Amino acid sequence: MNWEDYLSANQNRFVEELRDLVRIPSVSAKPEHMPDVEAAGEWVVTRLKAAGAENVAMYPTAGHPVVYGDWLHAGADKPTVLLYGHFDVQPAEPFDLWDTPPFEAALRDDRIYGRGASDDKGGMMTPIIAAEALLKTTGKLPVNVKFFFEGQEEIGSPTLAPFINANSKMLKADMIISADGGQWSETEPNLLLGLKGLVGCEVTVTGARSDLHSGMHGGGVANALHGLSQIIAELKGRDGRINVPGFYEDVIDLTVEDREAIARAPFDESEYIDELGVPDVFGEEGYSTRENLWARPTLEINGLWGGYQGGGIKTVLPREAKAKITCRLVANQTPDKIYALLKAHIESLTPKGLRVSVERLPGNADPFLVPNGHNATAAVNEVLKEVYGRDPYIVRTGGSIPVMTLLLKELGVHGAVMAFGLDDENIHAPNEFYRLSSYRNGQIAYCKLLERLGA
Amino acid sequence: MNWEDYLSANQNRFVEELRDLVRIPSVSAKPEHMPDVEAAGEWVVTRLKAAGAENVAMYPTAGHPVVYGDWLHAGADKPTVLLYGHFDVQPAEPFDLWDTPPFEAALRDDRIYGRGASDDKGGMMTPIIAAEALLKTTGKLPVNVKFFFEGQEEIGSPTLAPFINANSKMLKADMIISADGGQWSETEPNLLLGLKGLVGCEVTVTGARSDLHSGMHGGGVANALHGLSQIIAELKGRDGRINVPGFYEDVIDLTVEDREAIARAPFDESEYIDELGVPDVFGEEGYSTRENLWARPTLEINGLWGGYQGGGIKTVLPREAKAKITCRLVANQTPDKIYALLKAHIESLTPKGLRVSVERLPGNADPFLVPNGHNATAAVNEVLKEVYGRDPYIVRTGGSIPVMTLLLKELGVHGAVMAFGLDDENIHAPNEFYRLSSYRNGQIAYCKLLERLGA
Numbered sequence: 001m002n003w004e005d006y007l008s009a010n011q012n013r014f015v016e017e018l019r020d021l022v023r024i025p026s027v028s029a030k031p032e033h034m035p036d037v038e039a040a041g042e043w044v045v046t047r048l049k050a051a052g053a054e055n056v057a058m059y060p061t062a063g064h065p066v067v068y069g070d071w072l073h074a075g076a077d078k079p080t081v082l083l084y085g086h087f088d089v090q091p092a093e094p095f096d097l098w099d100t101p102p103f104e105a106a107l108r109d110d111r112i113y114g115r116g117a118s119d120d121k122g123g124m125m126t127p128i129i130a131a132e133a134l135l136k137t138t139g140k141l142p143v144n145v146k147f148f149f150e151g152q153e154e155i156g157s158p159t160l161a162p163f164i165n166a167n168s169k170m171l172k173a174d175m176i177i178s179a180d181g182g183q184w185s186e187t188e189p190n191l192l193l194g195l196k197g198l199v200g201c202e203v204t205v206t207g208a209r210s211d212l213h214s215g216m217h218g219g220g221v222a223n224a225l226h227g228l229s230q231i232i233a234e235l236k237g238r239d240g241r242i243n244v245p246g247f248y249e250d251v252i253d254l255t256v257e258d259r260e261a262i263a264r265a266p267f268d269e270s271e272y273i274d275e276l277g278v279p280d281v282f283g284e285e286g287y288s289t290r291e292n293l294w295a296r297p298t299l300e301i302n303g304l305w306g307g308y309q310g311g312g313i314k315t316v317l318p319r320e321a322k323a324k325i326t327c328r329l330v331a332n333q334t335p336d337k338i339y340a341l342l343k344a345h346i347e348s349l350t351p352k353g354l355r356v357s358v359e360r361l362p363g364n365a366d367p368f369l370v371p372n373g374h375n376a377t378a379a380v381n382e383v384l385k386e387v388y389g390r391d392p393y394i395v396r397t398g399g400s401i402p403v404m405t406l407l408l409k410e411l412g413v414h415g416a417v418m419a420f421g422l423d424d425e426n427i428h429a430p431n432e433f434y435r436l437s438s439y440r441n442g443q444i445a446y447c448k449l450l451e452r453l454g455a
Numbered sequence: 456m457n458w459e460d461y462l463s464a465n466q467n468r469f470v471e472e473l474r475d476l477v478r479i480p481s482v483s484a485k486p487e488h489m490p491d492v493e494a495a496g497e498w499v500v501t502r503l504k505a506a507g508a509e510n511v512a513m514y515p516t517a518g519h520p521v522v523y524g525d526w527l528h529a530g531a532d533k534p535t536v537l538l539y540g541h542f543d544v545q546p547a548e549p550f551d552l553w554d555t556p557p558f559e560a561a562l563r564d565d566r567i568y569g570r571g572a573s574d575d576k577g578g579m580m581t582p583i584i585a586a587e588a589l590l591k592t593t594g595k596l597p598v599n600v601k602f603f604f605e606g607q608e609e610i611g612s613p614t615l616a617p618f619i620n621a622n623s624k625m626l627k628a629d630m631i632i633s634a635d636g637g638q639w640s641e642t643e644p645n646l647l648l649g650l651k652g653l654v655g656c657e658v659t660v661t662g663a664r665s666d667l668h669s670g671m672h673g674g675g676v677a678n679a680l681h682g683l684s685q686i687i688a689e690l691k692g693r694d695g696r697i698n699v700p701g702f703y704e705d706v707i708d709l710t711v712e713d714r715e716a717i718a719r720a721p722f723d724e725s726e727y728i729d730e731l732g733v734p735d736v737f738g739e740e741g742y743s744t745r746e747n748l749w750a751r752p753t754l755e756i757n758g759l760w761g762g763y764q765g766g767g768i769k770t771v772l773p774r775e776a777k778a779k780i781t782c783r784l785v786a787n788q789t790p791d792k793i794y795a796l797l798k799a800h801i802e803s804l805t806p807k808g809l810r811v812s813v814e815r816l817p818g819n820a821d822p823f824l825v826p827n828g829h830n831a832t833a834a835v836n837e838v839l840k841e842v843y844g845r846d847p848y849i850v851r852t853g854g855s856i857p858v859m860t861l862l863l864k865e866l867g868v869h870g871a872v873m874a875f876g877l878d879d880e881n882i883h884a885p886n887e888f889y890r891l892s893s894y895r896n897g898q899i900a901y902c903k904l905l906e907r908l909g910a
Binding site (some may be wrong): 029030031090091093094097155156196198200207208209210211212213214215216217218219220221222223225226228229230232233234235236238240272276277278279280281282283284289292293296298300301302303304305306307308309310311312313314315316317318321322323324326328351352353354355361362363397398399400423426427428429430431 | 484485486545546548549552610611651653655662663664665666667668669670671672673674675676677678680681683684685687688689690691693695727731732733734735736737738739744747748751753755756757758759760761762763764765766767768769770771772773776777778779781783806807808809810816817818852853854855878881882883884885886
């Protein structure tokens with residue numbers, strides 16, 4: 001049996017395995033789900049062993065655990081390839097907007113619906129299955145392989161750096177391939193050259209010692225929610241420009257060639273508007289929507305709350321207001337500098353009668369740009385061309401994969417991305433799903449990639 | 456036994472009765488507490504009957520019920536006095552800031568701690584007890600009395616007007632006295648001449664059809680929380696002035712005499728700051744803090760929320776943001792006009808790429824100003840002078856008692872307020888309490904008031 005037939009013959013099992021994994025609510029952002037993240041890691045350990053990987057173990061970090069396994073018998077003349085993915089997921093709130101429960105892993109229309117199905121449990125399973133198919137049908141792999149899967153990607157991999165640093169010998173590789181990412185469409189591939197970085201903060205605005213009666217104290221003291229709104233309104237103008245002094249200082253401006261490459265990838269703005277259900281696009285003036293999405297830094301309010309959120313009316317003057325704010329960064333912005341600028345600016349906007357404090361959120365990522373002519377990227381390019389029958393689009397994305405930067409820093413290797421999630425799969429939102437067609441294609445592509453890298 | 460002795464002899468029972476009533480979580484704002492509001496009404500029915508009132512019954516309205524009872528045997532030459540109070544309470548959230556549970560009615564330091572103890576269950580009990588003391592010791596009341604207690608004051612009495620209108624004959628009275636309100640201090644009385652009105656709205660800002668990944672869509676579409684913050688920031692300037700066009704149009708400016716009367720009531724701004732724990736006062740420029748609190752209209756954000764409010768980081772671009780906004784009005788602003796101005800202005804501020812909708816919140820009140828030389832107010836003035844041994848301060852308040860305006864409209868009678876809550880009793884906030892000394896004083900004052908009105 002060749003590996004293609006092996007994949008076909010075992011596909012039903014692979015689907016049920018992915019559903020099993022999606023059913024584990026491994027939400028890394030929530031302390032109460034720590035045991036679930038661990039359970040997902042244990043599940044991956046078992047699965048890797050079944051695939052034929054060796055030295056498989058779960059390792060603790062200062063936060064969530066990682067899973068490592070390898071197969072290193074291809075010979076010293078063959079490259080060693082580190083395959084990356086993550087088994088943690090985003091929180092599933094708001095639950096009531098899901099058509100089927102987020103951790104049920106419902107199967108319909110050749111898709112699995114569930115939190116993490118696309119990001120990244122479906123992706124992470126792909127190289128494991130490819131390795132199994134090659135090992136079970138040929139008895140070996142064409143290259144030396146190291147599997148490295150983490151459980152904290154969705155919170156920005158805050159405790160991964162010291163682990164990689166302490167285990168750099170174990171993780172050492174000639175190439176890194178990430179199974180976290182996506183493709184252009186079901187029929188068109190892309191090659192990812194740029195990722196945005198990330199830094200975030202939580203802002204707390206406080207007024208009185210306790211909530212007050214708005215009739216007794218309205219007009220006498222400042223309103224924390226109003227003050228926080230004033231601060232946030234001043235962070236970004238109606239022109240979409242971020243007003244934090246120094247924010248754009250280190251941004252590498254797009255060249256004419258960059259803008260041409262971005263413009264080559266198809267983009268229908270009115271389709272984009274329809275798809276999301278927004279009345280219009282909105283971004284930094286002077287740049288196309290695609291340029292803003294891919295290559296300009298952003299500042300977003302991820303959450304804001306204070307006062308009464310229940311039904312009807314409550315005439316309270318709330319004592320406290322909070323907001324979570326994250327910035328997506330582009331080369332050569334750094335999380336440390338942007339955080340310092342943001343914090344200083346927010347504090348400078350403190351309204352009369354209120355106190356403002358800013359705290360850094362866990363999770364950072366430097367922006368990431370792949371150099372021209374990079375070996376793993378070239379191999380991925382060829383595989384995608386073969387699998388899809390056409391050249392991939394050269395793209396960037398606003399998403400962050402902090403581990404790519406970490407691995408570059410600690411191991412000195414630029415990663416390449418080969419992953420099969422699609423933009424419409426509601427990742428980080430209700431009704432996330434993963435196409436089983438992508439799941440099958442991904443398995444084939446990873447088999448081909450390992451063969452090509454070993455040739 | 457005279458009524459003074461009767462009050463003393465039965466005081467322990469009166470305290471336990473008030474604790475019983477506070478233990479009923481009659482939160483009118485929350486649908487799940489509807490049965491509790493009804494239970495509180497039933498409790499009041501039983502208590503009124505025990506006091507000797509006649510024709511006691513609970514009546515349904517389109518919302519929460521009301522309780523009515525009377526004693527009309529003083530004779531046709533005696534005035535009929537309507538005594539008002541309410542048995543519903545504010546929501547008790549946030550529960551974790553209470554030292555003892557809000558519906559436990561803990562007794563300590565000669566105080567009852569619990570939601571509604573001061574506002575207005577303690578106040579509402581006072582005239583019932585006074586009538587009981589007079590009836591049990593003299594066999595009659597000096598005036599004809601009608602008790603009228605409602606269960607929807609804390610949500611702005613939205614369905615009370617049609618009830619009063621349909622039952623105006625039953626409620627007809629020569630004078631109205633409200634047992635909902637407060638005094639200056641434990642030793643200084645006040646006479647309330649002005650109440651602020653109230654109108655509120657809920658603003659909803661929506662962007663995309665669902666929450667989005669801030670990396671994938673940040674820079675491409677507008678952020679609902681950012682847009683809502685921009686709108687709110689523009690509603691009131693850093694000078695405390697409300698920027699809604701036409702907002703101040705109908706406001707009767709304070710005269711020199713008004714400002715002198717307000718200045719006569721003692722106010723220590725730095726003490727106010729210390730008491731609330733704020734870094735500074737904040738109000739409309741050009742007016743003293745006391746003038747802002749008592750006699751200038753306000754706009755407050757009572758609640759604002761959207762996106763992720765949990766622990767850690769979630770890089771979501773939220774689809775929806777909501778805010779609850781209420782304005783306190785002064786004569787001659789009207790809720791209808793202010794709502795229309797506010798709605799139009801908010802809609803005019805709709806940010807690019809977002810949708811904005813404004814809905815009116817239930818509950819309105821017109822501002823209320825007592826005319827000079829008003830009979831019931833004069834009687835209350837004399838009783839307070841006698842009980843406290845000094846002239847009351849002439850005051851206004853930022854609070855609303857919608858029923859006062861309703862009763863004026865429907866029955867043609869201006870109400871006077873005689874109530875004993877104090878400003879530090881945390882009404883509408885955690886750790887609300889009521890002083891048992893106020894409870895006892897109130898009972899005496901109501902006996903004296905009924906006697907004086909009958910003389």
